[in-house]
Amino acid sequence: MEIKNYKKTLITCYIGFITQAIVANFTPLLFLRFHAEFNIPIAQIALISTVFYIVQILVDVFCAKFVDRIGYRKCVVASQITSAVGLISLAFLPSLLPTRLLGILISVVIYAVGSGLIEVLVSPIVEACPFENKGSVMSLLHSFYCWGVVGVVFVSTLFFSLFGIENWRIMACLWAIVPFINAYNFSICPIERLAEEGKGMTPKELLSKPAFWVFILLMIGAGASEASMAQWASAFVESALGFSKSIGDLIGPCMFAATMGLSRLLYGKFGHKIKLLNFMLGSGALCLICYLMTAISSRPIFGLLGCILCGFSVGIMWPGSISISSARMPMGGTALFALLAMGGDLGASIGPSVIGIFTQNANDNMKAGMLAGIVFPILLIVAICIIKFFIPSSKHDT
Known part of the structure; x- marks a missing residue:
């Protein structure tokens, strides 16, 4: 009988919350950069956060209706892929489209889908694993979002200090590596369903x-x-x-x-x-x-x-x-x-x-x-x- 390694599942879910921290917090570091580089008014820049969370709301509705039919594994792998694609799009779309803000918002929509799926799926995946002291496990799980934010800000700031804020597109592509790798992790780790x-x-x-x-x-x-x-x-x-x-x-x-x-x-x-x-x-x-x-x-x-x-x-x-x-x-x-x-x-x-x-x-x-x-x-x-x-x-x- 195969012994399932649920610790691998837990670590993958930790990285899942780190991915959410990346997509939710990297772009806000660039708000003033967008204001200066693309001449986007502050009030319009605020739309970035608004669109991000509205998309997550729509994903919440989607998950309530369709996740059980599609399957947790397919949806959580999709969460990582869309997160990565959204970050890469952020690096290129604003310069390719005639309206800079539109390029940013399209990228935000893509990675917000990933963030919303992570928010809905990762906690029940861990809840379904046969761990003892579930309360402690879940508390530690959610803290990884916070530590992910710290890492995103620290690494991004170090990168901007060494190579300049004008190279923010490279940093966006580098951050996309994390969810791309974790998509593979979610494709092979044990995933159970809540009883x-x-x-x-x-x-x-x-x-x-x-x-x-x-x-x-x-x-x-x-x-x-x-x-x-x-x-x-x-x-x-x-x-x-x-x-x-x-x-x-x-x-x-x-x-x-x-x-x-x-x-x-x-x-x-x-x-x-x-x-x-x-x-x-x-x-x-x-x-x-x-x-x-x-x-x-x-x-x-x-x-x-x-x-x-x-x-x-x-x-x-x-x-x-x-x-x-x-x-x-x-x-x-x-x-x-x-x-x-x-x-x-x-x-x-x-x-x-x-x-x-x-x-x-x-x-x-x-x-x-x-x-x-x-x-x-x-x-x-x-x-x-x-x-x-x-x-x-x-x-x-x-």
Whole structure:
């Protein structure tokens, strides 16, 4: 009897989340470069993030309907191939098409399909593997996205420092190597299916529950709070605080991702001692303070500190929101997780766009954009309070 090597599956899934970190965070490092090289207005550049997350929302819908028919292996291999093709397209399409922004957006659509498939497929693939201490395994799995962001920012910044930002197309092609290799890994590693299927609530049943809409608001607040700062961190540190491009990338998104990963690791280790709702509420309050620090502080050091600490504050928001929602709707099933992912992606698409619009309307003043962003942690805090006092749980909030 063949002994399956599920450790290979786990490592491949780690790389899968690193791939998602590449496609989600490499392009934002180039926002100001696109603005200068292609003369694209800041508000239009914000469309890059909006399109990215809207495509992920559509992929969530697709996965809910067709993944079981197509098969997990084919879909997850496709996630890596489309990620790689999108990165390569980013290097060439903007220069080949008469409209630079169109070339960028087409590339974004291609690799966003890959990112969306990764988001939906990798977690259940690991969940179906016969590992002990699933909670710890899943927590470590999701932290790899954060460490992937750190690697993307650090390596890209080093490359730009050595060879110049004008060679960003070469870096995009180099990053495409990671998903191309991992496509092969997914084609040969053991992949199982979750045992229970078709036992959860239908989307129609979920939509009829008032509590479900509170959970969607929670996910929108979580997704927007995280993505708004993450997507604009590099540009904010560079333009609003006056740091160089290299320092802006390292201290902005790199430190943001590192503190976000640290938050997830700490809660994964000590979370059994803390009430999740209370931790989420405190994180929401810290996130609000961080946005205010970036927006109104007259000293760059405090704005920088707000950007870095914001990563820690949002670390628990996305996974915590899913845990809170599933604890209160234990029969939600696959439909619940798919719709929660859509809610998070919706928030992640709206948030950066709002920052960009308010920034442009204030004559490219990013502090004004960050001030507008306080609405997202406020939305999260309000949703948590409603859940805490009005929606009972069938489980203890651990």
